Amino acid sequence: MSRRYDSRTTIFSPEGRLYQVEYAMEAIGNAGSAIGILSKDGVVLVGEKKVTSKLLQTSTSTEKMYKIDDHVACAVAGIMSDANILINTARIQAQRYTFAYQEPMPVEQLVQSLCDTKQGYTQFGGLRPFGVSFLFAGWDKNYGFQLYMSDPSGNYSGWKAGAIGANNQAAQSMLKQDYKDEITREEAVQLALKVLSKTMDSTSLTSEKLELAEVFLSPTGNVKYQVCSPDVLSKLLVKFGVTQPAAETS
Template sequence: MSRRYDSRTTIFSPEGRLYQVEYAMEAIGNAGAAVGILAKDGVILAGEKRITSKLLQTSKSTEKMYKVDDHVACAVAGIMADANILINTARVQAQRYTFAYQEPIPVEQLVQSLCDTKQGYTQFGGLRPFGVSFLFAGWDKNYGFQLCMSDPSGNYGGWKAAGIGANNPVAQTMLRQEYKDDMTKEEAAELALKVISKSMETTAISPEKLELAELFLLPSGEVKYQVYSPESLSKLLEKLNLAQPVAEVS
């Protein structure tokens, strides 16, 4: 039945659905999981790296985490080619605001501007929606630390904890059960790894399969974004009994 209504982005089905947007969300559901958690002293982002070949050089590049501006970073789930276009667009918008007003762009204003672009691709013929969802982590002087999630329709919202990508219902259920309002970023990082391990449907994971990043304030008041090193990630996984055991050489 849907084939009569899914040939154009602008055609609604009798139920009021846009099938092309739903197809984009389906593409995200097959991508690696990503989780964002808002803590009282920062924001944690975690993502699953799906290694397609052992020949790929992954140690010097990130697949799931991207820095947009000094005070904003994001985690991605979906088609990476689409994500790269939107991330570059967000970076340009952030720099234009800084150039014009001599201060960092508010987090929600940046997210809303990017979502306006995403929504435009759902209402004009000859275009298709971007098959990517984002978790934005940021800080501004108006609202402090923030976590926002956006989907291919252009919809967005502020969240205390959210998951996107594969096994999203499992991640959301676990976050609802274990999230606490007064969590520190260290506790949030531990929860994020537990949720990612459940989303990956495995009890043992290695640093090569994960990315973990945090955004927090330095004592000087400067916003700092940093990605956990493989060594730090290994120690955290061992603490949580999630580390993959080293294979014995016979």
């Protein structure tokens, strides 16, 4: 039945659905998962890296985590070429705001501006929706630390903890059960790694298959975005009991 109504983005089905947007969401469901958790002293983002080849150089760049401005970062799930365009758009918007007003762009205003762009691709003919979802983590003077989730329709919402990508429903259920208010950043890292270890398709969790990033305030009061190195991530996996320490060879 849907075949009559899914040839264009702008055609509604009799049930009021836009199938092209739903297909884009299905594409995201096959991508590596990402989890974001809001804590009282920062925001934690953890993503699953899809290692396609051992020859791929992954140490020089990140696949799931991107810095948009000094106070905003994001985790990505979906088609990376689509994500790159939107991330560059968000970076330009953030810099234009800073240039005009001499202060960082409020996090929600930046998210809303990017989602307006995404919504336009669901409204006009000859375009297809962006096949990517985002988890935005940031801090501003108005609302402090914030976590937002957006999808291909251009919709966005604020969350205490959220998941996108593969097995996101299972991850969301676990987060709903285990999340507690006033959680610290270290506890948020532990919870995110625990949830991802149980929802990833891979049987063993290693630092090569994960990316961990945090947005927090430094002792001087500046917003800091930090990506965890593979060595530190391996130690965290062992510390929180997600993986067993490697056996020493004599």
